[in-house]
Amino acid sequence: MANPLVRKLEHGAPLSDEEKDALAKLMVGARPVGAHEDLIAEGDAPEHVHVVLEGFACRYKMLPDGGRQIMAWLVPGDFCDLHVSLLGEMDHAIATLTPSVIAFLPRNGLEVLAEDHPTLTRALWWATLVDEAVLREWLVNMGRRPSPQRIAHMFCEVRARLHAVDLAPDAIMEFPLSQTDLADSAGISSVHVNRVLQQLRDEGLITWRGGVLQVLDVGALEAFAGFDANYLHLKGPPASHAH
Amino acid sequence: MANPLVRKLEHGAPLSDEEKDALAKLMVGARPVGAHEDLIAEGDAPEHVHVVLEGFACRYKMLPDGGRQIMAWLVPGDFCDLHVSLLGEMDHAIATLTPSVIAFLPRNGLEVLAEDHPTLTRALWWATLVDEAVLREWLVNMGRRPSPQRIAHMFCEVRARLHAVDLAPDAIMEFPLSQTDLADSAGISSVHVNRVLQQLRDEGLITWRGGVLQVLDVGALEAFAGFDANYLHLKGPPASHAH
DNA sequence: ATCGCATCTTAACCTATGTTTGCAAGCGAA
């Protein structure tokens, strides 16, 4: 099974085999990381580019009162800090949410490779523009959707994103977040997350036990949440490779 | 007084006089637009790049139930649709909030110019990464700050951003949004916006009448809101040019 | 000057969500 980074970037631009190989070879130092560990702190200017290969990580900020807001989920194939160098330093932190595997790409190597391969450059910028689009949808989610729809929408999105890297073939996926992590993502309290989950289960939309999330009826959940995948910009048919 | 686009981009990279001139010359078709007019619709693939020269515009999405969520304020110097071509089409709409002046840059011309001027390319990408950083902070704002702090934070941010293009020298600025627009930005109802504004006025933090917003004590408002400008990445001293 | 429409303001009432707390269930370590 190919590298999730490559699988993801193929949604953004048609990479040649040479480009895919070069990218995969650039990826070094894959290492396992436990749950709830910081990978990058606010204010850092990381030397290498980090990529999630397995598990879930997140972007987050802490507030003075101790509150935490998670601003993005990073799933396999996602970059943590692709273009920080343009901004100078991180304005937020990155942490794992579950046990994960994280790899590095030497920043120089990646830049050199990108210079020689405009299509690759395009794919990398595509990925950051999609990150931005996701952020916009999260903002809509927070601002205008009541919490049951909000959580449902987040489930629809992970399903679609994991599906795009072949990790949710049957709408069944590894999703070992805690309810507290979900609360800090949705901007509500963890006890309210619990209430909402009861409701989603009662309505037969999902099951979620032992870190495994199953969407029982994708259409029904998407209708309930008002989910439309257009903002993920997964143009082509998702990950239908020849084997 | 120089072009606000140029003034803004100078925060991102040190542009040569030639680059500044070329950019300014590329900007054509400045035209006035009334308040609350759509500039770009969801699904469009705009041929030219739009820039706000005067007034306020916004990014927004409508929801099935008629709700509107504003996801970004566009102030003079901001791009509306710089890199859409990489994503194919707009996943959200753009509208004016107040009477504005909008200019265009031919997409081809801009691409050619950027190819010859790596520093300019850098400045353009810097601008989109800052947009993303602002979006992240808005998400934190929505998720974790109670509405008085949330509105206050938005005021701190516009002040800083307008200041960066020399449009809020004394913490006094043109800000002719309606309370409804503010509500759709903050994810609360317009009557609650009104309640919150009373409070901010009562506490002597701001005045806002006749479309003019004055921050009475920048330090106090920023402390109240928990505002830290780092996410705007305005490295250098804001807009202190020789004349 | 006055009419008409936007916007702002206020009030009364309602509901979603937060807070606090206690307990149960799961699970890894000794």
Next chain:
DNA sequence: TTCGCTTGCAAACATAGGTTAAGATGCGAT
């Protein structure tokens, strides 16, 4: 097995913010 910790669940209560509706105010057009 038992201990200890984290996570999930539930109930009682408190409150921020939503909804509706009705005046007030300002302002452009005639």
